[in-house]
Every structure is written in C-alpha cells, then in structure tokens.
Amino acid sequence: MERTYIMVKPDGVARRLSGEIIRRFENRGLRLVALKLVVPTRETAEAHYAVHSDKPFFGELVDFVTSGPVVAMVWEGNDAIALCRQMIGATKPINATPGTIRGDYTCDMMSNLIHGSDAPETAAEEMALWFSEGELLA
Ligand code: IDP
Ligand code: MG
Numbered sequence: 001m002e003r004t005y006i007m008v009k010p011d012g013v014a015r016r017l018s019g020e021i022i023r024r025f026e027n028r029g030l031r032l033v034a035l036k037l038v039v040p041t042r043e044t045a046e047a048h049y050a051v052h053s054d055k056p057f058f059g060e061l062v063d064f065v066t067s068g069p070v071v072a073m074v075w076e077g078n079d080a081i082a083l084c085r086q087m088i089g090a091t092k093p094i095n096a097t098p099g100t101i102r103g104d105y106t107c108d109m110m111s112n113l114i115h116g117s118d119a120p121e122t123a124a125e126e127m128a129l130w131f132s133e134g135e136l137l138a
Contacts, residue, residue, distance in 0.1 A: 005126035
C-alpha cells in the first residue's frame with residue numbers, strides 16, 4: 001500500500017470541481033486517509049514548490065496556489081502515486097488526454113486544478129508539510 005499527497009488547487013475549488021475530483025478517486029477504489037480545506041500560506045506554498053524556485057513562473061505559481069482555499073488530501077492504495085498521476089493527466093495541456101482530470105476540465109498550463117506527488121520521497125515530504133501525524137488515519 002502506498003500513500004500520495006493530492007491537492008485540489010484554488011481554481012478547482014472555485015470551479016466547484018472538488019466533489020467530482022474526490023468522486024473519481026473513490027470510484028477508482030482508493031482510500032481517503034486525510035482531508036482538509038485550507039488557504040495555503042506563502043511559506044507552505046514556497047516549500048511545496050521549492051523544486052521550481054528557479055523557474056520563471058515560480059512567483060506566479062505561489063500567487064496562484066495561495067489565492068484561495070485548496071482541498072489537501074492523502075489517498076492510499078496500490079501504486080497510489082503513479083495511479084493518481086495517471087488519473088490527473090500531464091502538465092502540458094496538449095498531453096493531458098481526455099479521461100484524465102486535467103484532460104477533461106482544463107487546458108491551462110498553470111491553472112490545472114490538481115496536484116499529485118510524483119515519487120515516494122516527494123509524497124513523504126508533502127504529506128509531512130501539509131498534515132500533522134494525528135491528521136492521518138492509521
Ligand atoms: P505537475 O503539477 O504536473 O507535477 P510541475 O512541472 O511539477 O507539474 O509544475 C508544478 C505546477 O507549476 C504545475 O502543475 C502548474 O500549475 C505550474 N506550471 C508548470 N509549468 C508551468 C509553465 O510552464 N507555465 C506556467 N505554469 C507552470
Ligand atoms: Mg510536480
């Protein structure tokens with residue numbers, strides 16, 4: 001069993017897509033082990049996207065992700081990290097195939113509705129950044 005950090009970004013919450021996104025992960029058979037609605041601080045957003053701090057879009061990305069509430073979640077299941085990334089779809093809109101969350105609901109490179117951890121190490125870091133131990137089910 002693997003756990004992954006999933007976040008509906010501010011555009012997804014504003015567009016009332018949180019329920020649809022949660023429904024997809026539930027339908028797939030994943031188990032929800034943590035969930036909260038939070039407006040990210042700049043500090044948390046900068047830490048979350050630290051790997052992109054050199055990129056030209058970093059400032060805009062931090063502005064975007066702190067612009068409103070996000071739904072922070074941890075989902076558990078077999079190969080949950082790769083499975084969720086597959087369900088989310090590619091970052092580049094033209095590569096986000098129909099049937100994926102991004103492929104069905106967005107064609108914007110930045111406002112792309114959802115984040116999912118990309119590897120076991122980042123999943124562990126992100127779960128620790130967004131949740132305390134006590135907020136996760138056993
Ligand atoms: P990912 O969310 O698919 O893992 P990353 O490359 O890790 O994609 O980028 C993190 C986030 O930064 C993306 O989800 C998107 O919101 C934003 N982003 C990535 N590349 C660009 C870009 O070239 N222009 C604007 N925003 C970008
Ligand atoms: Mg990424």
